[in-house]
Amino acid sequence: MTQTSKNIAIIGSGLVGSLLSIYLKKKGHSVTVFDRRPDIRTIEFSGRSINLAMSNRGWKSLRVVGLEERIKKIAIPLDKRAMHVNDKPVYFQKYGKEGEAIWSISRGILNRKMIDLAEGAGVVFRFNEKVWDIDLPEAKIFTGESEKSEWKEYQYELIFGCDGAFSRVRHKMQRRSRFDYSQSFINVGYKELTIPPNEDGTHKLDKNSFHIWPRGKFMLIAMPNIDGSFTCTLFLPFEGEVSFETINTEEKAKNFFKTYFPNVRKEIENLTEDFFKNPTSAMVTMKCYPWTYWNKVALVGDSAHAIVPFYGQGMNAGFEDIHVLNTLIKAHGDDWDTIFSEYQIQRKPNADAIAELSYRNFVEMSSRTADPKFLLQKKIEKWFAVKHPNKWVPVYSRVTFSERPYVEALAIGDKQEKIMEEVMKLPNIGEIWDSIEVERKILSLL
Amino acid sequence: MTQTSKNIAIIGSGLVGSLLSIYLKKKGHSVTVFDRRPDIRTIEFSGRSINLAMSNRGWKSLRVVGLEERIKKIAIPLDKRAMHVNDKPVYFQKYGKEGEAIWSISRGILNRKMIDLAEGAGVVFRFNEKVWDIDLPEAKIFTGESEKSEWKEYQYELIFGCDGAFSRVRHKMQRRSRFDYSQSFINVGYKELTIPPNEDGTHKLDKNSFHIWPRGKFMLIAMPNIDGSFTCTLFLPFEGEVSFETINTEEKAKNFFKTYFPNVRKEIENLTEDFFKNPTSAMVTMKCYPWTYWNKVALVGDSAHAIVPFYGQGMNAGFEDIHVLNTLIKAHGDDWDTIFSEYQIQRKPNADAIAELSYRNFVEMSSRTADPKFLLQKKIEKWFAVKHPNKWVPVYSRVTFSERPYVEALAIGDKQEKIMEEVMKLPNIGEIWDSIEVERKILSLL
Structure with a gap:
C-alpha cells in the first residue's frame, strides 16, 4: 500500500533508533533522530558494553534495507563455543549445522556505522539535545539544556521511542493510568575487560569462538573484535562471598583472577587496573504494556522490552521489532492505528518469551551448571x-x-x-x- | 531504648502519613507533613473512594497510640456479609466467631479526624505544598508551585514517603539502579455510588452488614456510613460486553441497573446522574524494593505496596507497617540503619503476600463464583x-x-x-x- 510522507521523530540514536530511521527514510518519510548524548562517532566508547552477537533475526532485518553485507564486514562469525575449564584443555561445542554462526560485533563500531548509513540516506541527527517531555496525543516533544531550563517545542506526526531500557518516552506513557510496567534487576553485575591483540595484530585466542570460562556463580566470556582484541565480560554477583563487593582491593582482584582464571589472567593486560577503572553495570528485565499511544507514539527495542543478555538476543529482538513494523506498514499503508495496534499485539508475547528464555539462561548458568x-x-x-x-x-x-x-x-x-x-x-x-x-x-x- | 529527637518530614497527609506523624511526634520528634493537595478538612470529598474496612491489624496500630476508641466512634461494625442474589431473599454469612467484625469507615471522615489528632499532638502540616524532588542521601526536599518554578529547599534528618501508589518519593528511588518495581492494572474499574439515608436518618439496608450483589464478572458492594447513608462501589470491566465502555448513555445505564440490580436501583437516588458524574477509577498492584534509602528515607503504606481492594486490607497493611516500625524503633533506638533495614526485610514478604491474596480474591470473585x-x-x-x-x-x-x-x-x-x-x-x-x-x-x- 502507498504511504503518505510523515514528519517523524525518533528519540534515541542507538542501534534500534538508527536502523529504524533508515527503514523510515527509505519509505519516503522525513526523519529526525534526537539523542541526549553526543554523537558516538566523536567520542571514545564507554567501557561498559558487552559485545553483540548478531544472529538470524538481526541479519534478516539488515538484509531488507540492503545492509547485511556491509555490516558483515565489521563482524566476526563464531561457529562454536570454546569452554575453558581449569586444568582441562579447551573444548569446543559447535553451535549447529554447517554454516550456522553468531556474529561478534562491537556495539560502538556498529552504532557508528549505522549512524553513517542513516545520515547518508538523509536522516537528520540532533545530538546533545535532551528530550524532557512529550505531549503524547499531540506528538510534540520538548527539549532543553536541563529539566528546568527554557524548552524548545517540536511538532511531529509520529514519534518513536528508541531510547532504551530507561526510556524517557515510556516514562511519559507510564504516568498514565492502566499502564503495566515492571523492572526487575538480577543480583549479578558485569564488568568489561579487554584481551589486547598479539603484536602482529592477530587474536590471542581462537577468533571464531565464543569463549566461556564457567565458574558456577560467576563466569567470564570473551568475544573477538576485528582489531585482534577480545572484549571480555566478567559476570559476578554484586554481594556475597565472591562478589564485586568483596573484591575491593588490587590484591584481592589479583587473587581472584589467579584462583579462578589462571590461564586467561596473563592475556588481560592491565587486568586489575581495568577492573577498578571500568564501571560495574547492573542488568534488568523490563516489561511494559501498552507499547503505543493512539496512532502517535510507539516504543521500539529496549524501551519496550529490556532483557538480561544471557541469550544474546537484545539487539536481535529490537531489530525484529523493526522488521515486523515494516511488514505492517507495507500491509496497512497510512493506517497507523492498525499498524501500531497490530505491532504491539504481535510483538508483546514474543518479547515476553525472549525475556523469560534469557532469564532462565541466567538461572541455568548460575545455579544448574554444577x-x-x-x-x-x-x-x-x-x-x-x-x-x-x-x-x-x-x-x-x-x-x-x-x-x-x-x-x-x-x-x-x-x-x-x-x-x-x-x-x-x-x-x-x-x-x-x-x-x-x-x-x-x-x-x-x- | 532512648531516641534522640530528629527533624522528620513526612510526604503525604493521607491515613498512613497522619498516623505515622502521631507515632513519631509521641516519640519526641519534630514532625512536618507535606501534602500537595489542600487540607482535606476544608474541601468536599472526591467521590472516588471505596469505604474502608478496618480490621484487627488496623485497630492494633491505633490502640498503641490510644486512638482505637476515638476512631470506633466514627465507624460501624459489620459482623456479616449480606448477599443479594436476584429473585432470592437476602442471606447473611457471619464473618466468624462472636464479636468478630470489620468496621466500615469513610476515608474522608477518618482522614480528617487523624489530621485533627496529629495537629493536636503538635505535628505541623504544610498543605498545598508540592514536593518535586528529593535528595535521598542528603534528606533534602524541594517544593514549589510547579516542576519548572523556583523551588524551596528543606533539610531534614529523616524522610518518610507516605504519598501513595503513585509516590513521588518512590519515583525518585526508582531512578536508581537495582530498584525493582512493578505496576500491574486489572481490567476492572470501579465507581462510587450512594444510597442516601431514610428521611428519619436511619439506614435503608441492614447497617451491620457488608452488602454484596455478586453478578459474575461484575458486582456491587455497599458499606454503611454513620450518617445513615451507604457508600456503594460498582466494580465493572473497563471493556467487553457489559462494561464501562459499553454503558455510555443514560438509557443504557438505566437498563443495566434494571437488569442486574433491580432491587437496589430504587434505593440509589440520582443513580444514572452519579454514574456519569463520578469518575471511573483503575486498580493497580504495585510492588517495589528496596523500601528504604540508607538511614535517611523510607516508604510506608501504599507508596511501598499498593494492592487491589478485594481483601479490604490496604489501609490495614499500611497501619501495620507503622506498628512494625514502632516496634523496631523501640528495640534499636537511634540506630536508624538497623530500623530501616529490618523494617523492609520484615515487611516486604508480608506485603507481597497480601498483594497475592488480594489479587486472588479478585480472580475468584470475577471468574470462579459461578x-x-x-x-x-x-x-x-x-x-x-x-x-x-x-x-x-x-x-x-x-x-x-x-x-x-x-x-x-x-x-x-x-x-x-x-x-x-x-x-x-x-x-x-x-x-x-x-x-x-x-x-x-x-x-x-x-
Whole structure:
C-alpha cells in the first residue's frame, strides 16, 4: 500500500533508533533522530558494553534495507563455543549445522556505522539535545539544556521511542493510568575487560569462538573484535562471598583472577587496573504494556522490552521489532492505528518469551551448571538431537538460527523440558542414558 | 531504648502519613507533613473512594497510640456479609466467631479526624505544598508551585514517603539502579455510588452488614456510613460486553441497573446522574524494593505496596507497617540503619503476600463464583471448619481477625487449597461432600 510522507521523530540514536530511521527514510518519510548524548562517532566508547552477537533475526532485518553485507564486514562469525575449564584443555561445542554462526560485533563500531548509513540516506541527527517531555496525543516533544531550563517545542506526526531500557518516552506513557510496567534487576553485575591483540595484530585466542570460562556463580566470556582484541565480560554477583563487593582491593582482584582464571589472567593486560577503572553495570528485565499511544507514539527495542543478555538476543529482538513494523506498514499503508495496534499485539508475547528464555539462561548458568543431573540431562538431549535432528531442535537453535516466533521456541522448550523430566525419572538413567530404551522413551513422549 | 529527637518530614497527609506523624511526634520528634493537595478538612470529598474496612491489624496500630476508641466512634461494625442474589431473599454469612467484625469507615471522615489528632499532638502540616524532588542521601526536599518554578529547599534528618501508589518519593528511588518495581492494572474499574439515608436518618439496608450483589464478572458492594447513608462501589470491566465502555448513555445505564440490580436501583437516588458524574477509577498492584534509602528515607503504606481492594486490607497493611516500625524503633533506638533495614526485610514478604491474596480474591470473585465445583468446595470447607474450628481456620479469618503475618495466612491457604484439590477428586464428591469419609480424608491430609 502507498504511504503518505510523515514528519517523524525518533528519540534515541542507538542501534534500534538508527536502523529504524533508515527503514523510515527509505519509505519516503522525513526523519529526525534526537539523542541526549553526543554523537558516538566523536567520542571514545564507554567501557561498559558487552559485545553483540548478531544472529538470524538481526541479519534478516539488515538484509531488507540492503545492509547485511556491509555490516558483515565489521563482524566476526563464531561457529562454536570454546569452554575453558581449569586444568582441562579447551573444548569446543559447535553451535549447529554447517554454516550456522553468531556474529561478534562491537556495539560502538556498529552504532557508528549505522549512524553513517542513516545520515547518508538523509536522516537528520540532533545530538546533545535532551528530550524532557512529550505531549503524547499531540506528538510534540520538548527539549532543553536541563529539566528546568527554557524548552524548545517540536511538532511531529509520529514519534518513536528508541531510547532504551530507561526510556524517557515510556516514562511519559507510564504516568498514565492502566499502564503495566515492571523492572526487575538480577543480583549479578558485569564488568568489561579487554584481551589486547598479539603484536602482529592477530587474536590471542581462537577468533571464531565464543569463549566461556564457567565458574558456577560467576563466569567470564570473551568475544573477538576485528582489531585482534577480545572484549571480555566478567559476570559476578554484586554481594556475597565472591562478589564485586568483596573484591575491593588490587590484591584481592589479583587473587581472584589467579584462583579462578589462571590461564586467561596473563592475556588481560592491565587486568586489575581495568577492573577498578571500568564501571560495574547492573542488568534488568523490563516489561511494559501498552507499547503505543493512539496512532502517535510507539516504543521500539529496549524501551519496550529490556532483557538480561544471557541469550544474546537484545539487539536481535529490537531489530525484529523493526522488521515486523515494516511488514505492517507495507500491509496497512497510512493506517497507523492498525499498524501500531497490530505491532504491539504481535510483538508483546514474543518479547515476553525472549525475556523469560534469557532469564532462565541466567538461572541455568548460575545455579544448574554444577548439578551433575542437569549435565546428564543436557548430554542426553544432545545425543538424541544428533540421532534425530528433525525431531529435536534445541531451543538455542530455535532462538538463534531461526526466524520463527520466540513464543514458539519457548513453548517447544517447555515441552522438551517436560519430556526430559520423565526421562530423568527412569531408574539407572546414569547408566542407560544412551540406550535404545531411552531413545524409545523420548520418541514415545514426543 | 532512648531516641534522640530528629527533624522528620513526612510526604503525604493521607491515613498512613497522619498516623505515622502521631507515632513519631509521641516519640519526641519534630514532625512536618507535606501534602500537595489542600487540607482535606476544608474541601468536599472526591467521590472516588471505596469505604474502608478496618480490621484487627488496623485497630492494633491505633490502640498503641490510644486512638482505637476515638476512631470506633466514627465507624460501624459489620459482623456479616449480606448477599443479594436476584429473585432470592437476602442471606447473611457471619464473618466468624462472636464479636468478630470489620468496621466500615469513610476515608474522608477518618482522614480528617487523624489530621485533627496529629495537629493536636503538635505535628505541623504544610498543605498545598508540592514536593518535586528529593535528595535521598542528603534528606533534602524541594517544593514549589510547579516542576519548572523556583523551588524551596528543606533539610531534614529523616524522610518518610507516605504519598501513595503513585509516590513521588518512590519515583525518585526508582531512578536508581537495582530498584525493582512493578505496576500491574486489572481490567476492572470501579465507581462510587450512594444510597442516601431514610428521611428519619436511619439506614435503608441492614447497617451491620457488608452488602454484596455478586453478578459474575461484575458486582456491587455497599458499606454503611454513620450518617445513615451507604457508600456503594460498582466494580465493572473497563471493556467487553457489559462494561464501562459499553454503558455510555443514560438509557443504557438505566437498563443495566434494571437488569442486574433491580432491587437496589430504587434505593440509589440520582443513580444514572452519579454514574456519569463520578469518575471511573483503575486498580493497580504495585510492588517495589528496596523500601528504604540508607538511614535517611523510607516508604510506608501504599507508596511501598499498593494492592487491589478485594481483601479490604490496604489501609490495614499500611497501619501495620507503622506498628512494625514502632516496634523496631523501640528495640534499636537511634540506630536508624538497623530500623530501616529490618523494617523492609520484615515487611516486604508480608506485603507481597497480601498483594497475592488480594489479587486472588479478585480472580475468584470475577471468574470462579459461578463455577458449581468451586461453590461446592467452599461449602465443604465451611462445613469442615464448623466441625473442626481449631483445625481449619479460613484464610479470610487469618487475614482479617488475626495479627499473625500475612505470609503465614498465604502459606496455610495454599496448603488448604492443595488438600481441597485432593478432596474434590473423590468420586461422587457432590453426593458425599458432608460424609464421614470426606471428613476423614481432610483430617488425614492436614
